[in-house]
Amino acid sequence: xxxxxxxxxxxxxxxxxxxxxxxxxxxxxxxxxxxxxxxxxxxxxxxxxxxxxxxxxxxxxxxxxxxxxxxxxxxxxxxxxxxxxxxxxxxxxxxxxxxxxxxxxxxxxxxxxxxxxxxxxxxxxxxxxxxxxxxxxxxxxxxxxxxxxxxxxxxxxxxxxxxxxxxxxxxxxxxxxxxxxxxxxxxxxxxxxxxxxxxxxxxxxxxxxxxxxxxxxxxxxxxxxxxxxxxxxxxxxxxxxxxxxxxxxxxxxxxxxxxxxxxxxxxxxxxxxxxxxxxxxxxxxxxxxxxxxxxxxxxxxxxxxxxxxxxxxxxxxxxxxxxxxxxxxxxxxxxxxxxxxxxxxxxxxxxxxxxxxxxxxxxxxxxxxxxx
Numbered sequence: 001x002x003x004x005x006x007x008x009x010x011x012x013x014x015x016x017x018x019x020x021x022x023x024x025x026x027x028x029x030x031x032x033x034x035x036x037x038x039x040x041x042x043x044x045x046x047x048x049x050x051x052x053x054x055x056x057x058x059x060x061x062x063x064x065x066x067x068x069x070x071x072x073x074x075x076x077x078x079x080x081x082x083x084x085x086x087x088x089x090x091x092x093x094x095x096x097x098x099x100x101x102x103x104x105x106x107x108x109x110x111x112x113x114x115x116x117x118x119x120x121x122x123x124x125x126x127x128x129x130x131x132x133x134x135x136x137x138x139x140x141x142x143x144x145x146x147x148x149x150x151x152x153x154x155x156x157x158x159x160x161x162x163x164x165x166x167x168x169x170x171x172x173x174x175x176x177x178x179x180x181x182x183x184x185x186x187x188x189x190x191x192x193x194x195x196x197x198x199x200x201x202x203x204x205x206x207x208x209x210x211x212x213x214x215x216x217x218x219x220x221x222x223x224x225x226x227x228x229x230x231x232x233x234x235x236x237x238x239x240x241x242x243x244x245x246x247x248x249x250x251x252x253x254x255x256x257x258x259x260x261x262x263x264x265x266x267x268x269x270x271x272x273x274x275x276x277x278x279x280x281x282x283x284x285x286x287x288x289x290x291x292x293x294x295x296x297x298x299x300x301x302x303x304x305x306x307x308x309x310x311x312x313x314x315x316x317x318x319x320x321x322x323x324x325x326x327x328x329x330x331x332x333x334x335x336x337x338x339x340x341x342x343x344x345x346x347x348x349x350x351x352x353x354x355x356x357x358x359x360x361x362x363x364x365x366x367x368x369x370x371x372x
Contacts, residue, residue, distance in 0.1 A: 195276075217259050239357040291310075
């Protein structure tokens with residue numbers, strides 16, 4: 001009897017221990033499950049409801065830290081369409097004449113300016129004066145002078161100015177940067193950036209000097225400039241550049257068709273880049289160091305980014321660039337987080353200074369020195 005009783009007591013104790021162990025394991029597993037974000041959400045109004053504005057709006061549906069809550073457009077029918085599609089209240093809708101009134105709207109934190117390049121300067125300054133954070137598409141402005149004025153306006157208003165550099169958050173791009181920082185490529189010697197496609201409608205604003213500020217350089221050449229800087233990990237100290245124009249009817253005076261440019265870096269590394277509105281299928285970055293290389297193709301498209309290094313194929317997760325960008329920008333604005341590659345207005349200004357130098361080099365045929 002005692003033996004049977006002892007056996008049952010031991011079995012009961014064992015069962016209780018198993019049950020408690022299971023509960024503990026379940027609790028630990030539950031703790032490891034990512035909990036829904038409970039923090040502050042960045043409430044964004046998009047200014048400019050064109051093709052890219054629509055892409056950003058769709059991507060923001062999946063955001064956890066940012067939300068589309070308002071629109072600014074010069075086309076009333078687009079405002080109505082977006083109100084219905086994204087459940088945007090009437091009080092958060094503005095046009096280009098009255099959006100200064102957003103200063104009285106506590107339900108909007110930031111405005112994402114996605115309009116033609118020539119409008120960025122005045123619109124961002126107005127956003128700053130309204131006391132809202134500004135996110136601006138690239139290029140940030142038409143030139144460095146405008147860019148500096150935008151920076152100054154945002155600092156004066158104590159609001160942040162960010163630039164839509166989505167690739168600064170792209171996992172495979174960040175892996176190449178990590179490898180470079182870890183010395184896995186050795187001393188960097190060479191970078192090549194090729195960005196090009198055939199521009200379509202000759203009446204589009206991107207081929208209008210007054211609205212675009214240039215041609216391919218202002219649209220896709222900036223990817224090669226920016227890419228050279230974050231891949232090599234240095235700021236260039238000189239520029240040379242050459243322009244080729246085969247269709248002066250489509251690409252009028254001041255609208256560049258194709259520009260090849262070269263950058264020199266303090267370490268001795270050099271970059272050879274090309275920007276074109278008349279050559280298809282150009283979307284490639286290549287970097288070579290003493291110990292290895294990295295190649296990305298496509299390197300700047302909306303996704304997926306593909307690439308390989310001397311160690312093999314890049315297999316980091318594929319993301320929707322604009323979703324990650326907007327969530328990360330929310331943490332920059334609210335928590336002052338510091339991304340691996342900056343996306344602030346100072347970063348945008350650096351690219352504008354290089355663009356100014358490229359156009360100067362094209363005009364003069366001489367090497368242009370870059371100052372810090």
